[in-house]
Amino acid sequence: KKEVQYGPVSPEKRTDPAMEKWRDNRFGQFIHWGLYAIPAGYWKGKYYKGAAEWLKSWAKVPMNEWAKLAEEFNPEQYDPEEWASMAKQMGARYVVLTTKHHEGFCLWPSQYTDFDISNTPYQKDLLKPFVEAYNKAGIDVYFYYSVLDWYHPDWRYALKSEEDKQAFERFKTFTKNQLSELIERYPSVKGFWFDGTWDASWKASGQFSYELEKHMKQLKPGLIINSRMRADEWGSRHFDSNGQMMGDYASGWERKLPTDTSVLHNDWEACMTVPENQWGYHKNWEGHVKTPTELIEMMVRCTALSGNFLLNFGPKEDGSIREEEQLLVKEIGNWMEQYGNAIYNCAYAGLEKQDWGYFTREPGSKTVNMVVCNIPVNKALRIQLPKNLFIQHYEYMGKPLSKLTLEEIGKNEYFIHLGKVKTKQPFVINIQLTSEKTDNGLYQKAKT
Numbered sequence: 057k058k059e060v061q062y063g064p065v066s067p068e069k070r071t072d073p074a075m076e077k078w079r080d081n082r083f084g085q086f087i088h089w090g091l092y093a094i095p096a097g098y099w100k101g102k103y104y105k106g107a108a109e110w111l112k113s114w115a116k117v118p119m120n121e122w123a124k125l126a127e128e129f130n131p132e133q134y135d136p137e138e139w140a141s142m143a144k145q146m147g148a149r150y151v152v153l154t155t156k157h158h159e160g161f162c163l164w165p166s167q168y169t170d171f172d173i174s175n176t177p178y179q180k181d182l183l184k185p186f187v188e189a190y191n192k193a194g195i196d197v198y199f200y201y202s203v204l205d206w207y208h209p210d211w212r213y214a215l216k217s218e219e220d221k222q223a224f225e226r227f228k229t230f231t232k233n234q235l236s237e238l239i240e241r242y243p244s245v246k247g248f249w250f251d252g253t254w255d256a257s258w259k260a261s262g263q264f265s266y267e268l269e270k271h272m273k274q275l276k277p278g279l280i281i282n283s284r285m286r287a288d289e290w291g292s293r294h295f296d297s298n299g300q301m302m303g304d305y306a307s308g309w310e311r312k313l314p315t316d317t318s319v320l321h322n323d324w325e326a327c328m329t330v331p332e333n334q335w336g337y338h339k340n341w342e343g344h345v346k347t348p349t350e351l352i353e354m355m356v357r358c359t360a361l362s363g364n365f366l367l368n369f370g371p372k373e374d375g376s377i378r379e380e381e382q383l384l385v386k387e388i389g390n391w392m393e394q395y396g397n398a399i400y401n402c403a404y405a406g407l408e409k410q411d412w413g414y415f416t417r418e419p420g421s422k423t424v425n426m427v428v429c430n431i432p433v434n435k436a437l438r439i440q441l442p443k444n445l446f447i448q449h450y451e452y453m454g455k456p457l458s459k460l461t462l463e464e465i466g467k468n469e470y471f472i473h474l475g476k477v478k479t480k481q482p483f484v485i486n487i488q489l490t491s492e493k494t495d496n497g498l499y500q501k502a503k504t
């Protein structure tokens with residue numbers, strides 16, 4: 057065990073109401089919106105297939121040229137009420153919006169930089185109406201904040217000289233000022249999603265990130281901060297040098313999902329792009345665009361492993377939402393309307409995973425949700441229960457799709473036989489578990 061002074065600020069599994077709400081939310085909307093939405097993956101007529109919010113880097117655009125984009129930023133169709141109602145329709149219970157991405161442009165009027173919304177034709181604060189609209193829709197608001205700032209003169213990738221160190225001290229003060237400003241201006245914010253913290257300069261600032269997390273949580277008790285914000289004094293990130301998670305949930309799952317129960321030890325969240333790798337708006341998505349069904353299954357997998365799923369949207373420069381994302385709102389929204397109760401407030405069910413899909417369960421509930429994503433060719437869903445548990449009841453959640461029958465095929469092992477099922481989306485069967493063996497689970501007429 058290493059002596060770690062600047063590791064976790066909060067316990068690894070917080071039990072306060074704010075953190076319980078974070079868990080209950082389960083499904084969130086990520087929004088990447090900034091100046092990068094203007095060029096949208098093209099620079100001087102050339103197409104760049106990389107992530108659109110990184111275009112400045114791919115096209116090697118000097119900052120003074122990139123910054124000129126602020127003079128064009130005027131999102132006339134920006135309607136946060138519309139965004140919030142779409143998020144609500146989709147069934148998202150929280151939202152994470154980029155207040156400042158690596159480009160350094162701030163969507164709010166910051167007193168600590170001129171590179172912000174007040175110096176654009178739009179001028180007005182984009183954040184205030186956003187927070188109000190989403191809160192009014194009952195959706196918790198989180199702020200994405202990139203420490204890495206390509207615009208700020210005092211940003212340093214590494215601290216190689218005394219000058220670097222002095223500059224980065226000024227940068228750390230700027231960072232702390234901006235984060236305090238965001239909490240003070242938008243006090244209903246529930247937490248921060250930090251990014252841009254992989255460089256040597258930040259890895260050498262473990263004590264600072266420790267004190268910054270403490271400071272932010274003093275400003276706003278209950279604030280929730282992702283593990284990506286933190287380094288310890290040895291340069292370990294997300295988890296300190298003794299493997300203790302820093303921040304309030306593990307946020308290393310970016311465009312990838314966990315596959316086993318080792319993640320259960322901590323709260324965690326996976327963030328996901330709709331195309332292979334685009335967060336900010338790109339005019340032409342290349343490659344596979346995930347279908348609503350694929351994204352629903354990813355969300356279910358996260359819930360089944362007690363994690364959150366954060367699905368990304370990249371609004372256009374004018375504030376409108378692209379067709380592909382509007383389709384997701386509709387399709388995922390329909391699914392959540394019928395099956396949301398297998399996601400919200402749910403977590404790992406403690407049952408052995410089966411090939412047909414996922415078990416989820418509201419902690420402490422006797423009802424287990426079977427989310428079926430792959431109907432077996434024999435139309436039989438295998439269930440293996442721990443030795444002291446039996447199935448007392450079973451039925452479809454929502455609109456029944458067929459007649460169900462239960463067959464005991466072994467010790468605490470069952471098949472639920474589906475009739476012929478026609479469906480384009482995953483569906484849910486609820487099973488009631490009981491600890492005493494009863495035969496009514498077998499002979500009771502299944503509700504269909």
Ligand SMILES: COc1ccc([C@@H]2N[C@@H](C)[C@@H](O)[C@H]2O)cc1
Nearest residue numbers: 088107109110251252310327335
């Ligand atoms: C060096 O590789 C990356 C990959 C993605 C990112 C950012 N994290 C995602 C959540 C997006 O904000 C992406 O720009 C940064 C650096």
